[in-house]
Amino acid sequence: MPSRDLVLHVMYHVLPRISLFTMCEVRRAVCEALWGMCAADAMSMPVHWYYNTRDIRRDFGGWIGGLMAPRDTHPSSILSLSSTAGSGRTAGSTAAAAPVVGNVILHDKLKFWTDSSGSVHYHQGLAAGGNTLNALCALRVARVLSAGAFSASDPEARAAVLSDYVEFMTRRGSHRDTYAESFHRSFFSDWQELRPTAPREVLEFAERRSRRMLSASRADGQLNAIGCLPMAIPFVLMSAAANEEEAVNAALELVKLTHPHPALEPLVSLYTRTLHATLNGACLKQQAEMALKSPALDAWDTCQGFIKRAERFPGSSEERLKVHQSAVESLGLACYTKGALCSLFYLAYSFHNDSPGGILTNSNCGGENCNRGAALGALLGARAAYLGSFVPQEWKVGLVDAPEQISNILRDLDRSASV
Structure with missing residues (x-):
């Protein structure tokens, strides 16, 4: 049996370290998850929704x-067909709401x-x-949560986030x-009928x-889309x-308010559990x-078939990239959540120890690569922190808006010591 002094030493000196x-x-x-996202x-x-690589x-x-930077034109743009009054396309919209x-x-x-x-x-x-x-x-969202004197799981957090969202968007x-x-x-x-702006009022509306x-x-x-994840990621x-349950539920409660679609809960839960585990050191x-x-x-x-095919070619070769492009096209190239998550996790598996390679490959696979990429980048960045590889510094300094925002978020976290 260890001595009482040894137990006390472990309790008061080793465990805190x-x-x-x-x-x-x-x-x-x-x-690193923020930077990766x-x-x-x-x-x-610049190649968002390029469906032909x-x-x-x-x-x-x-x-x-x-x-x-993107070009002014897009080879397969359907921007002119998109509804300006609500979700989906103009042709299929029956909404009487004003644009x-x-x-x-x-x-x-x-x-x-x-x-x-028609090509903007x-x-x-x-x-x-x-x-x-x-x-x-x-x-x-991350800034509101980092600066707020509340837990991300509290209704007050969702109220603050949605109120800030309304202010920013309008x-x-x-x-x-x-x-x-x-x-x-x-x-x-x-929202435009009553136009609530106060945190509690916006939350009640949502x-x-x-x-x-x-x-x-x-x-x-249209709401069953991988675009449900970026605003939920900061809650995790x-x-x-x-x-884990608190983190996952915090994200799910936000998604119910931005993307109220019944099919999303198991899919969002799957992703957020993976992200939470990776943030805490699990093998991606x-x-x-x-x-x-x-x-x-x-x-x-x-996925196994594509994984084995990719391994036949050198890591940075165009032949291997083409296998990954074929995999994403087969698993899910568009925005629909299940297919996009299949592609995301395939890339996460293939590039679990290579965040720059995974980020670049995701871009060059085209399709819904921005929202898929943001969610993938968060996973790859989180894992990179444990591997000592990190998101490349030249990418960090090359971002336009993120450096100041992330700096403010991390400063808030330093003050609160919550993470």
Whole structure:
């Protein structure tokens, strides 16, 4: 039996050091997850929704290898077909609500949505290293949570986040992006009648809306999209030191308010559990394999064929990239959540120890690579912190909006010592 003095020594001297060491590791993982999320989004931004990967090489003189600005035009843009009054496309919209694009959000961007050429790039006007609207919203969520005197799981946190979201989205000149996907347009189509702004009022509005939409006989399929993850990711990051259930539930409660779709809960739960585990030191390769084998995805058998094919070629070769492109095209190239998560976890498994390679490959696979990339980048960044590899410094300094935002978030965390 150990002596009483030895037990007391462990309790009062060794355990606090272990705890402090663990907290430092987790905090570093949170930091790199933020950088990975923003870097992957910005890297993909110029080729967002390029569904033919040959167009990437043609428009940019080769594969994406660093932060670049988008072209003014897009080879497969459907911006002009998208509804300015709500989710989805104009042709399929039966909503009688007044347009929100140009009136409530994106005040100076309506001209691009109605351009007669029909080929305007979704993110025209952004500079190299610029983040898309969803990533900018995610950074604001993280700042509200890091600066707030509440737990991310509290209703007060959701109220503060949604109130800030309304202020940011409706303020003229608050960002430079051209596109707002369906969930933004749907939210503000409903919001514009009463226009609540106070935190409690916005939360009550969002909760009523969520209950109505989740109980509807027909769900809005446009909301079952991987774009549900960026604004939810900070709820996990800011709950990294909390238990898994608290972190996952905090993210799920936010998603119910931004993306009220009944199919999302098991998929969001799967991703957020993986992110929380990775932030706390779990092996990303193992976590990705578990996710692909889960009943929610059941994609492991399909992935194995691509994994074995990719291993036949050198790591940085174009032949291996083409295998990854084929895998993402087969698993899920578009925005729909299940397919996008299959592609995301396939890339997470393949690049579990190579965050730069994973971020670049995701970009060069095209499709819904921004939101998929943001979620993948958070995982790769979190794991990189434990491997000592980190997101490349030149990418960090090349980002336009993220450095100041992340600096402020980390300063808040230092003050609160919550992560």
